[in-house]
Amino acid sequence: MSKVVFDRPHALSDVPLHYCPGCTHGIVHRLVAQTIDELGIEDKTIGIAPVGCSVFAYNYFECDMIQAAHGRAPAVATGVKRSLPDKVVFTYQGDGDLAAIGTAESVHIAARVENITIIFINNAIYGMTGGQMAPTSLLGQVTTTSPYGRDPKIQGNPIRVCEMLATLDGTAYAERVAVDTVQHVNATKKAIKKAFQMQLEGKGFSIVEVISSCPVQWGKTPVEALEWIRTDMIPHYPLGVYKDITANS
Amino acid sequence: MTYNILIAGFGGQGVLFAAKQIASAGMALGKNVTWLPSYGPESRGGTSNCSVVISDEEIGSPLVIKPDCLIVFNLPSFEKFEQSVKPGGVIFSDSSLVDRKSTREDITVHYVPASGAASDNNLTGFANVIMLGKFIKETGLFDSEKFLNHLIDNIPPSRAALIDKNRSAYTIGSGL
Amino acid sequence: MAKVLMKGNEAVAEAAIRSGCRHYFGYPITPQTEIAEYMAKRMPKVGGLCLQAESEISAINMVMGAASAGVRAMTSSSSPGISLKCEGISYIAGCDLPCLILNVQRGGPGLGGIQPAQSDYWQATKAMGHGDLHLIVLAPSSVQEMASLANKAFDLADKYRMPAMLLADGALGQMMEPVDLDGIKAPEAVCKPWATCGHDGKRKKNITNSLYINPDDLEKTVIERFARYETVKANEIMYEEYLTEDADIVVVAYGITARICRSAVAMARAQGVKVGLFRPITLWPYPYEALGRLADTASRFIVSELNMGQMIDDVKIAINCRRPVDFCGRTGGVLLTPEEILNAILGGKK
Numbered sequence: 001m002s003k004v005v006f007d008r009p010h011a012l013s014d015v016p017l018h019y020c021p022g023c024t025h026g027i028v029h030r031l032v033a034q035t036i037d038e039l040g041i042e043d044k045t046i047g048i049a050p051v052g053c054s055v056f057a058y059n060y061f062e063c064d065m066i067q068a069a070h071g072r073a074p075a076v077a078t079g080v081k082r083s084l085p086d087k088v089v090f091t092y093q094g095d096g097d098l099a100a101i102g103t104a105e106s107v108h109i110a111a112r113v114e115n116i117t118i119i120f121i122n123n124a125i126y127g128m129t130g131g132q133m134a135p136t137s138l139l140g141q142v143t144t145t146s147p148y149g150r151d152p153k154i155q156g157n158p159i160r161v162c163e164m165l166a167t168l169d170g171t172a173y174a175e176r177v178a179v180d181t182v183q184h185v186n187a188t189k190k191a192i193k194k195a196f197q198m199q200l201e202g203k204g205f206s207i208v209e210v211i212s213s214c215p216v217q218w219g220k221t222p223v224e225a226l227e228w229i230r231t232d233m234i235p236h237y238p239l240g241v242y243k244d245i246t247a248n249s
Numbered sequence: 250m251t252y253n254i255l256i257a258g259f260g261g262q263g264v265l266f267a268a269k270q271i272a273s274a275g276m277a278l279g280k281n282v283t284w285l286p287s288y289g290p291e292s293r294g295g296t297s298n299c300s301v302v303i304s305d306e307e308i309g310s311p312l313v314i315k316p317d318c319l320i321v322f323n324l325p326s327f328e329k330f331e332q333s334v335k336p337g338g339v340i341f342s343d344s345s346l347v348d349r350k351s352t353r354e355d356i357t358v359h360y361v362p363a364s365g366a367a368s369d370n371n372l373t374g375f376a377n378v379i380m381l382g383k384f385i386k387e388t389g390l391f392d393s394e395k396f397l398n399h400l401i402d403n404i405p406p407s408r409a410a411l412i413d414k415n416r417s418a419y420t421i422g423s424g425l
Numbered sequence: 426m427a428k429v430l431m432k433g434n435e436a437v438a439e440a441a442i443r444s445g446c447r448h449y450f451g452y453p454i455t456p457q458t459e460i461a462e463y464m465a466k467r468m469p470k471v472g473g474l475c476l477q478a479e480s481e482i483s484a485i486n487m488v489m490g491a492a493s494a495g496v497r498a499m500t501s502s503s504s505p506g507i508s509l510k511c512e513g514i515s516y517i518a519g520c521d522l523p524c525l526i527l528n529v530q531r532g533g534p535g536l537g538g539i540q541p542a543q544s545d546y547w548q549a550t551k552a553m554g555h556g557d558l559h560l561i562v563l564a565p566s567s568v569q570e571m572a573s574l575a576n577k578a579f580d581l582a583d584k585y586r587m588p589a590m591l592l593a594d595g596a597l598g599q600m601m602e603p604v605d606l607d608g609i610k611a612p613e614a615v616c617k618p619w620a621t622c623g624h625d626g627k628r629k630k631n632i633t634n635s636l637y638i639n640p641d642d643l644e645k646t647v648i649e650r651f652a653r654y655e656t657v658k659a660n661e662i663m664y665e666e667y668l669t670e671d672a673d674i675v676v677v678a679y680g681i682t683a684r685i686c687r688s689a690v691a692m693a694r695a696q697g698v699k700v701g702l703f704r705p706i707t708l709w710p711y712p713y714e715a716l717g718r719l720a721d722t723a724s725r726f727i728v729s730e731l732n733m734g735q736m737i738d739d740v741k742i743a744i745n746c747r748r749p750v751d752f753c754g755r756t757g758g759v760l761l762t763p764e765e766i767l768n769a770i771l772g773g774k775k
Contacts, residue, residue: 044623046494058632064621066493066633069516072486075478079490079498080621082474083448087623105486108479269601273430276603284430284601288456288539309688311600311681312760 011036011045011062018056022215022222024179025053025121028188029060032092032119035193036063039200045088046080048073050102052094053127053214071102074109077116088199090117096126099135099159106165110205113170117195118205120161123212124233131217135159138236143217158236162209166242172204174242178211180229184239203245211237250305252390253313257298257330258322258343263377267320268299270381274391274399275303283311296325303390318388320380322346322364341384343376359387366421375418382422393423428603433571433593434459436604437527438467440572441499444579445611446525447473448498450487452480452506455539456595457529460501481506485513485526492522493633495620497579501527503595504545505536514588515554519635521619521650523582525575526560527591529598530731532758540758541595543680546735549592550709557647559654561589561661562708564679568602574706576609583615585657592708594731596681596760654710663706664715668694672701674770675719677740678729679705682761686729689766700770713743720744727769729753729761 008014012033019025036042042063049057051070058065068076073091081089098106098120109116125143126132133143133150136158140149150158166174173195177188188210195206211233213225220228241247254271258264265286275282285300300313319334320341321327327340327347334340336355345365351358361383363376372379381400385393397419401412431439438460441449449468451461464475478484484500491498502510507528517524530545532538549562561581563574571593578589621631637643667687669675674693678686683704693700703719705712720726726748728737734752741750753769755761 042624043626046621046623048490055636058634062630064624064631066490066621067520067636068489069486069512072482072489072513075483075486076490076493078476078483079448079450079487079492080494081490082476082487083491083494083496083498084622104479105483108483111479112476269430272601276428276430282430282601282603285596286599288595288599306691307687308602308684309691309763310685310760311596311602312762314762 009033009037011042013060013062015059017060019053020216022213022225023053024212027179027185028119028121028210028212029057031185031189031192032090033061034189035196036061038193039196041088041196041200044086045090046084048077048080048089048091050091050093050097052097054092054094054121055128057092071097071100072105073097074102074105074114074116074118078109078112078114081114081116085115088196090119090196092119093121094127095120095122095124095134095136099161106161107168110165110168110171110207113204115199115202115204117199118207119192120207120209121212122161122209122237123214124158125214125217127214127217136161138232160237162207162242165207170205171207171243172245173198173206174209175244176209176211176237176239176242178229178234178239180211180213180226198246209237211239251308252303252318253316254301254303254318254320255298255313255316255330255333256301256320257296257326260295260297262297262322263374264297264322265299267377267381268301270400270403271390272301272303273403274396277399278391280304281306281308283308285311296323298326318384320384322376322380324349339388341380341387343380345376359383361422361425363422366425367418370417370421372414372418372421375414378415378418379422379425382419383425386423428605430601431568431604432459432599432601433568433597434529434599435463436568436606437501437571437575437591437593438463439606440575440609441525441579442467442471442473443606443609443611444497444576446497446499446579447471448488448491448496449473449475450478450484450491450498450500451475452478452484452502454481454503454506456531456541456598457501457503457527459598460527481509482513485510485517488524489513489517489520489522492517492524493520493621495617495622497583499525499527501529503529503531504533504542507545507548511548511554514560515556515558516635517588518554518558518560519556520633521586522588522633523586524588525578525582525591526588527575527593530592530594532756538758539595541597541681541731541760542756542758543594543682543731544735544756545592546708546730546732549590550711550739553590557651559587559709561585561587561657562592563589563663564592564706564708565597566680566683566704568597568600569604571597572604572606572609580612581657581661583612585653587653592680594681595758658710661707662710662712662715664712665704665706667702667704669701669703669719672699672719672723674698674700674725674727675703675723676700676727676729676766676770677703677705677716677736679708679736682729682731685761685763686766688763689770692763692767693770698770711739711743713739716740716743717745720747724748726750727753729766729769731759731761732756
């Protein structure tokens with residue numbers, strides 16, 4: 001007798017994803033869907049898609065979905081959650097959406113202690129529009145809008161979102177993870193599940209920052225891109241739990 | 250008939266409260282009324298004025314530019330609005346605070362030492378109600394007792410302690 | 426219940442609550458802050474929510490979330506704040522979501538002033554955010570109408586699945602008038618099968634979305650939406666006429682200006698001038714036909730507004746440019762006086 005050991009999660013729609021070859025969005029989508037399945041919450045979850053590469057996320061999850069304006073997903077999520085406090089609400093946002101145009105919304109969703117989960121994809125680049133500098137682009141990183149490398153005197157410094165949001169009293173859980181290795185993917189799964197669980201327990205605002213790759217806009221092969229996460233991204237964005245109000249001190 | 254009232258003073262002198270009492274009494278009589286405050290950037294200490302229109306007809310503009318009756322609680326307001334009063338109109342001026350006589354001969358002016366009477370009678374902060382007493386007495390716009398009762402009824406339960414002071418102030422004003 | 430003396434800002438807030446709105450999202454700005462303050466006091470007492478957002482942008486997007494979830498939601502602001510909300514309003518229109526937006530207008534452009542104005546007429550009726558879209562725009566002219574039209578706006582928004590705006594001004598917001606709230610009631614439960622509120626395992630997932638990457642799909646969606654707009658035009662136009670039957674001159678005005686014009690018309694009638702007042706109550710859809718009919722009998726039209734003449738073009742369209750259209754307005758926060766309008770009626774002659 002054969003036994004199914006690996007399958008598409010029910011909460012992940014059975015449609016082709018539009019992401020580029022080697023992009024890690026697909027992995028994170030799967031981890032979110034798997035979490036929704038394991039927690040049995042698809043029927044009461046509302047997801048908010050951003051503007052950016054993951055704009056079509058509303059097509060990829062089987063729960064109810066809303067597509068928000070650029071950066072405004074946390075505000076839309078707040079409107080949903082405050083109307084339906086018993087439902088599970090998450091946003092899925094990239095670095096431009098969350099840490100540039102939507103910085104105010106990201107900070108205040110935490111300040112208000114909204115019982116909402118943000119899945120934050122940090123790949124240090126604007127993928128959808130074709131490789132422009134992101135608020136999280138590294139110093140020296142070449143992009144189409146920092147063609148001579150990001151210079152702090154001209155383009156300023158990259159933002160560390162988890163560290164910043166962890167300073168806010170309303171943040172219940174903030175963890176940075178990566179999806180460059182199997183081990184890290186497993187850790188990411190664990191973090192995402194914990195964030196949703198904390199929402200179910202009414203603990204408050206949770207964010208999981210996922211260091212992701214963008215081989216196409218980074219100008220690397222998928223393997224080189226995963227390597228660059230290790231050599232360049234993680235040293236600037238150290239992995240780990242930045243806040244966890246449930247942890248033993 | 251339409252009666253236009255303009256009340257003006259410093260913020261905190263109870264201009265808006267006094268204006269509201271007049272509008273509210275007009276409403277109770279079944280009249281059309283409007284109450285329109287000036288509003289500016291400062292919350293305290295700035296000049297404040299309020300337009301009240303009482304009419305048997307539908308009210309057009311809620312903004313009183315040529316008042317039938319002007320009530321002023323400070324000199325800047327007296328200077329600003331004295332000339333705007335309609336011929337045949339009336340001014341009530343708090344003479345404790347406005348050291349100025351009107352030069353106009355086509356209007357009636359009542360110099361009412363409302364603020365002085367308030368401090369003399371341990372009623373600081375109630376010069377506006379003293380003025381209302383005088384205003385109703387002189388204009389006969391409403392029945393004085395009904396107006397006072399209406400004013401008392403409008404005091405919220407949380408401010409019930411102020412009922413007696415309002416009554417005293419109103420009575421003093423009626424006697425000035 | 427007897428009439429109560431209320432500010433327009435308070436009356437509209439109370440009317441919204443009585444209309445079943447339990448979700449208010451706002452941000453302070455003069456001259457409409459009393460709305461947020463009233464909501465902050467009252468909402469907790471009726472099991473509702475008043476949330477002060479970090480910006481007008483965030484507030485309108487919270488409205489979008491709440492409207493997506495299927496509840497009656499609203500926001501209010503004044504001119505500069507409404508500009509910030511334009512993006513969100515465009516998304517709400519593109520997602521076919523019902524909600525109420527209240528603009529208590531002040532002078533502009535820029536930070537402008539804080540006194541009453543009607544300078545956002547173009548924005549409200551022609552350019553409320555990017556894209557092919559309309560809002561239902563209602564213009565109250567009394568505190569009573571601040572209440573009754575708020576109620577109407579919620580009903581229309583739900584009926585046509587589109588945002589509705591109450592276009593008021595600082596005078597209507599700040600002034601008190603007697604108001605009767607007895608007739609302001611919430612409807613029976615409104616069915617919203619499209620709401621993104623969790624599918625509960627009972628239906629396929631719902632998506633609230635305004636993105637159509639294929640131009641043919643977007644065009645089809647917009648055309649369908651515009652067909653709905655046509656039904657709004659056919660069914661929901663509101664206006665009021667005063668002494669227009671025999672009028673040789675017709676003054677066209679809305680909101681606070683209309684009531685001032687009404688006084689001027691009465692003054693002119695007392696002088697034997699045949700003049701009437703046409704007051705659009707829906708600014709979108711605009712009562713083109715009803716106004717156009719008056720050009721059969723009237724020889725001259727006067728547009729009166731608290732701006733530089735933003736409604737003139739709509740009046741010219743309505744009467745097909747058959748008669749001269751004059752303008753009498755003030756801007757920047759200055760209210761018109763009946764005498765100024767009377768002067769315009771009398772042809773500029775003192």
